[in-house]
Amino acid sequence: MGDDPGALWSHPQLAAAVLSEDWGAVFRAYRKLTGLSQSRLGERVGLVQPDVSDIERGRRRVTSVEVRQRIVEGLGIPSRLQAAAAPMAAGKAPVASLTLSGPAPDEDLLARVTSVVDSAHRVDAATLDWLDGLLAAHRRAEDRIGARPLVDVMRQQLRTVVDMYSGARGPLVDRVVRLASEHAQFLAWMAQDQDDTATALAWYDRSHEWALEAGDANMAATTLNMKAHMAWSKGRATRCVRLAEAARWSASGTSLGVQGMAAQMAARGYALNGEADDARRLLDEAQRLISRASEHPEDEPVWMYFYGETWFTLQRGMAAMHLRNWRVAVxxxxxxxxxxxxxxxxxxxxxxxxxxxxxxxxxxxxxxxxxxxxxxxxxxxxxxxxxxxxxxxxxxxxxxxxxxxxxxxxxxxxxxx
Known part of the structure; x- marks a missing residue:
């Protein structure tokens, strides 16, 4: 397999490790499939053998963009996997513009959905208001009919929004970018709902970048919350907690409801890990935040329409399931x-x-x-x-x-x- 790069990177264990950004698992799978020693692998990626060992054992995390790029280039990771896995590719600014020059969710998908064309028409607030309403209606429809019937519709709708970028002026530019971010988040959620992890991660990353560009703290935090949800769904308790905590501190000025969702997501990760005390503490905190948020629903972003006491009661049940408190869960x-x-x-x-x-x-x-x-x-x-x-x-x-x-x-x- 080592002589066939295509076959090597198509191996499900290795591809999954790249997509989940688990570099220790990448090293272990790569060495298993190629027969390389830790020393030889270190030579390829510019690390000494003890560093390779520490990464494989989880004692050291790869947080440096420069180290990540050495690994990508040294192992020859294909661009299709880099694009889906990398939250910040080397040499790219952390905030991508609507020219979509940064890593794409999927090359074919990008070509079909989000290629930017020159536009002579001017964008007005009424058009953006209408698109806001249309997105809200599609979110509600997805609750009833599921994601599959809506994916192609939403791809086309995102393209419509992105095409407006060149025609927007003044404060409407931020509105277009914010609306694009909301569409990307919804596409990510639908991909996640269909268990298409690579596409979901890529769209969440794109949504997060656009949210930062538009100054939308609530959407920036929501994308991290939803990535935490995806980590939970894959049984990755610690990553769930870390992403949920990142949602709490990385974007200041978020609404009480978004903060409550982050606390609840972290509690879910602790429960999945069997850490009952931390899970219950954060669930209690989340409930206080949600209760306060319910007093001023007008302060919550529109995509939080589903998140209230009923939803939170269900989440308490899910946490109890993880802790095997079956009767409480029921x-x-x-x-x-x-x-x-x-x-x-x-x-x-x-x-x-x-x-x-x-x-x-x-x-x-x-x-x-x-x-x-x-x-x-x-x-x-x-x-x-x-x-x-x-x-x-x-x-x-x-x-x-x-x-x-x-x-x-x-x-x-x-x-x-």
Whole structure:
């Protein structure tokens, strides 16, 4: 494999390590696949053997742009992986302009969606107001129908926004950049919902850069919050905590709701790591922030429309699941589901799948299977892959415990596979 760079960097373990920016895992996988020693690998990337060893063991983190670039060049990491993985490529400014000259989310995607063309028309506030409303409507639609039907629509809509850049003047320039950032964040979320991690990370990075350029602290922090959510979904508890904490300190002036989401995301990471005290402390802090935010909803950014007491109750249930407090998890998730409006079809499907999991953990096999099987049609329609995977996890738990309902759930899932 070492003689075939294409095959080497197509290896899923190595590609995943690059995309997640886990340089210790990159070194370990690269050496395993090529047979290189730590010393020889160090020669390629300009590091001494003890430094390579420390990075592999997690004793040293790669934080320097210069060191990162030496690794990229020394190992010959393809540009397609660099673009998706790098939050700050060497030689590039940390804030990319709307000329899109920095690392692209995906070369083909970039060509189709965000190529900038000269525009003779002038942009006015009324047009941007209309696009704001259209984005809000699409966010609401995605709650009901899921991401798949909307992805192409949103790509075209982002292109429309980006094409306006050359025609914007004065304060409208910041509005165009801010609107582009919001579209990129929504595209990232939809990619994340479809478990397309590389595309999601790239769009979150692009959204973050545009938010900084436009001076939008709330969106800058939100992109970090959502990257924390993605780290959590991949089982990376420590990275979840670190990204959530970064969302709290890196962008001053964020709203109380955005701060509350960051505290809740950090709590989720601690819970995933089994650190109950820190999880509960941050959940309590998040609840105080959310309560204060509810007193002045006009101060919250429009994309935070979903985040309130109901959502937070569901998040407490998720944290309890991680801590294996099954009965507490059941109680919180059941209460949250009862209060969650039906238009949140995708989210209701996800939390029903989680409720089934929690019920199975609590030993209530018949009820777990009943909730799970009722969720199967929606999970197949709008809940793939996350809700679907959660139902399979529930089935596996039931089977391990010898519950006959496990076989019934497996049969129901197979009808839609």
């Amino acid at each position: 109680d919180h998730i059941a209460v949250g589901l009862d209060a969650l409006p039906d238009e949140y079809r995708r989210d209701k499907t996800w939390f029903r799948a989680c409720l089934a999991h929690a019920l199975a953990g609590a030993g209530e096999s018949a009820q777990a299977a009943s909730v799970a099987m009722a969720s199967v049609p929606d999970a197949a329609a709008v809940g793939r892959p996350h809700s679907w995977n959660e139902l399979h996890t529930t089935a596996a738990m039931l089977l391990r415990r010898g519950a006959k309902e496990g076989r019934q759930l497996v049969a129901a899932l197979r009808e839609y596979d």
